[in-house]
Amino acid sequence: MILVFGKTGQVASALRELVPDAHFAGRDEADLSRPEDCAALIAKLQPSGVINAAAYTAVDRAEEEAELARTVNAQAPAAMAKACAEVGIPLVHISTDYVFDGSGEGARSPDDPIAPLNAYGQTKAEGEDAVRKSGADYAIIRTSWVFSRFGGNFVKTMLRLGAERDTLRIVADQIGGPTPAEAIAKTCLSALDALHADRAASGVYHLSGTPDVSWADFARAIFDEAGLEVTVEDIPTKDFPTPAARPLNSRLDCSSLSAIGATRPQWRPALEPIIEEFKAS
Template structure:
């Protein structure tokens, strides 16, 4: 039995579709601001593998609530990893491109130096360090720009704005790979299964959609597929200030995924499916 932390998030919702027999723990069952509760749940349920699809993801709010974000993103994953090490089971943990500073134009590899720009990235990086220190079999799966038919994400925001606007100003100097939550969920299951058989595959991996694109380019594809007549005006990040700085370069080198026979998903094909599910295509 696979134990999944997370229930209502984008990846957790897709995991429920793909692995209905897994056990899902939402914040009503286990509050990750109490890291020891997460560890106790693992010890009690004794699963064959753990997937952590839960996190504090309010990037801007984290600037004001870093201690809380650190509990959820840093200390809780470390506690999970400690329990997994005790039981000899693998942990698959969803991480983020925000651990990098977004400099340059080359894709970041898993081994590249980290330098988070804000509280969210710092707390997620702390989680990575805690997992590695615990010594359990693990895969830290860094991803980016997650979208699906569930929750809050860029695709749903663009569709909502297109209902009342025929022109939108969208940031064009941030480049990354939009990643379908469904593909992340499938990758987590594939990796969890592989780690049970081959613990030596433990490590950090990158997983993002292809091709890389700007937010403005992503928006144009959304409107094109949804047949929405909305003009996109490209703007720099400096014209759209936010409490937390975003990395300009979120390109991820995903070549190490070959160890699991995984490839980068084409986000444009998954976007078509998401729009159909939302009744927007």
């Protein structure tokens, strides 16, 4: 039995469709603000593997709630990883492109130096470090720009705004790979299989959708697929200030995915079920 931390998030929801017999732990059972609860649940259930699909993801609010974000994003994964090491099971931990500073134009490889720009990225980097040092067999999956039918995300926001307005101003100098939550879920399961087969598979992996695109061009693709007549006006990041700084370059080198039996997904086909659900509603 696989233990998944997370119940209603995008990746956890995608995992539920793929492995409905997994044990999904929500806040009522394991609140990540109490890391000891996470360790206790692993010790109690003795699962075959653990996927941490839960995190503090309110990027801007993390600037004011850095300690809470640190507890959830660093201390909880540390407790999970230590518990996994103690019972000899692998851990798959989801991380983020926000551990990088977004400089340059090249795709970042898993072993490139990290330099977070904001509190969220810093706490996720600390979580990665704790997992690496735990002694557990692990796969850290860094991903970016997650979207799905579940929860709130950029695709759903654009569909809602596109149905209400004929012009939108959207940031065009941040570049990255939109990533379907289903692809992340499948990669987590592939990583668990790889770790069971060979503990040498432990390491950091990058997963993002292809092709890389700006937020503005991603919006254009969404409107095109949905048949919405919306004019997108490109703006620079400086014209859309936020409490937390965002990396301009979120390109990820995903070439090492083959080591865990995964591939980089095309993001455009994954828009279709979200748009169909939106139209139906």
